[in-house]
Amino acid sequence: MVEVSRGKCIRCSGCVSVCPQGALTFTEHGIVCDLDKCTECGICVSFCPAGALKRKG
Amino acid sequence: MESYDIVVVGAGPGGSGAAYHAARKGLRVLMVEKRQEIGAPKRCGEGLSRGGLKRIGFDFDPSWARREIKGATAIAPNGRRVVVDYEGGEGWVLERKMFDKWLAEKAAEAGARVMARTEAVKVLKKDGIVSGVRLRNDEKEWEVKTPLVIAADGVESKVAREMGIDTTLKLSDVASGYQYEMSNIEIDPDRIELYFGNDSMAPGGYVWIFPKGKRTANVGIGVRKPFAKKTAKEYLDDFIGSRESLRRGSVIEVNSGAVPVGGLLKNMVSQGFIVVGDAAHQVNPIHGGGIPEAFVGGRIAAEVAAEAKQAGDFSAEFLSRYNRRWWEERGKILQKICILREVVERLSDDELNWLAEHLRGEELIQFSKSKGFAILAKLLMKKPRLIPLARKLL
Numbered sequence: 001m002v003e004v005s006r007g008k009c010i011r012c013s014g015c016v017s018v019c020p021q022g023a024l025t026f027t028e029h030g031i032v033c034d035l036d037k038c039t040e041c042g043i044c045v046s047f048c049p050a051g052a053l054k055r056k057g
Numbered sequence: 058m059e060s061y062d063i064v065v066v067g068a069g070p071g072g073s074g075a076a077y078h079a080a081r082k083g084l085r086v087l088m089v090e091k092r093q094e095i096g097a098p099k100r101c102g103e104g105l106s107r108g109g110l111k112r113i114g115f116d117f118d119p120s121w122a123r124r125e126i127k128g129a130t131a132i133a134p135n136g137r138r139v140v141v142d143y144e145g146g147e148g149w150v151l152e153r154k155m156f157d158k159w160l161a162e163k164a165a166e167a168g169a170r171v172m173a174r175t176e177a178v179k180v181l182k183k184d185g186i187v188s189g190v191r192l193r194n195d196e197k198e199w200e201v202k203t204p205l206v207i208a209a210d211g212v213e214s215k216v217a218r219e220m221g222i223d224t225t226l227k228l229s230d231v232a233s234g235y236q237y238e239m240s241n242i243e244i245d246p247d248r249i250e251l252y253f254g255n256d257s258m259a260p261g262g263y264v265w266i267f268p269k270g271k272r273t274a275n276v277g278i279g280v281r282k283p284f285a286k287k288t289a290k291e292y293l294d295d296f297i298g299s300r301e302s303l304r305r306g307s308v309i310e311v312n313s314g315a316v317p318v319g320g321l322l323k324n325m326v327s328q329g330f331i332v333v334g335d336a337a338h339q340v341n342p343i344h345g346g347g348i349p350e351a352f353v354g355g356r357i358a359a360e361v362a363a364e365a366k367q368a369g370d371f372s373a374e375f376l377s378r379y380n381r382r383w384w385e386e387r388g389k390i391l392q393k394i395c396i397l398r399e400v401v402e403r404l405s406d407d408e409l410n411w412l413a414e415h416l417r418g419e420e421l422i423q424f425s426k427s428k429g430f431a432i433l434a435k436l437l438m439k440k441p442r443l444i445p446l447a448r449k450l451l
Binding site for chain 2: 014020043050
């Protein structure tokens with residue numbers, strides 16, 4: 001799964017548009033990762049303009 | 058139950074283009090926007106050329122123009138400047154918040170019903186046929202009837218994915234953007250500036266300074282994987298930090314986002330459903346501008362919607378005329394420009410410096426159109442390493 005740094009994330013939701021699994025959702029609380037869908041491919045981590053995403057686990 | 062001919066999801070330029078043109082054709086239109094304010098937060102450098110406004114089809118209005126622009130300067134890695142004067146082709150740096158609202162007002166005045174802070178939760182189907190949309194505002198949820206949904210919900214494209222159209226952007230087809238709106242900085246107030254440097258300044262993209270006032274500008278960057286080794290923010294911070302003219306400026310707004318710069322979709326429809334704008338990757342791949350592209354996509358969708366209503370046919374087959382028309386009007390040219398982008402991003406700093414010495418401003422302006430191809434190809438042919446790239450352009 002990916003971990004979101006709430007401090008760095010500026011809620012552009014770009015990661016949602018690159019996730020091949022549709023595992024990321026933009027909610028009022030920020031980005032949420034669906035553990036069942038995430039394959040830990042790291043594409044969102046590479047994409048994030050703010051460096052707010054990290055692979056976890 | 059409320060009933061509409063079309064429901065448009067998202068009130069950016071793509072949504073408003075669809076809503077305005079559909080309402081003008083006498084369709085009953087609902088446009089919903091999940092955010093509480095149309096046009097904010099922006100994910101945009103806010104540039105619009107006069108040609109872009111012409112394609113949108115409305116006259117200039119001072120309410121959204123922060124600054125009139127007389128031209129552009131492209132700056133090579135070594136600092137060499139190529140100045141482009143837009144004779145008769147000037148543009149503006151907008152206030153998107155004002156511009157998007159102005160477009161939505163046009164749609165509303167044409168007869169569309171517009172609802173901000175209203176989310177499309179789900180597209181409803183009956184026996185596989187689109188029958189309506191479930192909406193949410195505050196804690197209230199309700200359903201409206203419609204045979205056709207137009208998704209203009211931006212780059213994350215949630216609705217299209219739900220409808221089975223794969224709009225996932227490949228990492229190589231998306232620029233990672235970061236931007237500060239800065240004040241109290243030293244800038245050229247009359248020209249936009251584009252700084253190129255694929256080696257280390259902005260790999261696979263560029264830095265822009267778009268003036269919004271004499272000492273205020275959007276200072277932003279787009280970079281792309283696999284070229285970029287750091288985040289967009291880190292590249293932008295380095296750029297600003299290395300410049301006396303910028304580093305003491307104040308930051309009055311921060312934006313970031315994903316900009317589709319490729320991955321044009323062959324199919325943008327399914328039964329009772331059309332996707333437009335960023336959600337359909339309708340963006341000019343050389344500079345990443347998408348306002349006129351989205352509005353035009355919306356307009357074509359509205360035309361097809363009106364024909365579908367008249368024919369009483371909302372099948373994917375009928376709606377696929379949207380694919381054909383969009384590809385004919387915009388797709389072909391954008392696909393070519395995509396190749397140009399693939400060439401430019403592969404040029405080293407030395408090659409960009411060399412190019413800046415040999416390119417004139419009036420040639421450079423052709424680069425956002427297909428005419429620039431021959432000019433660039435001819436130049437690249439002079440350098441042996443670049444001949445394979447030049448061939449791509451021919």
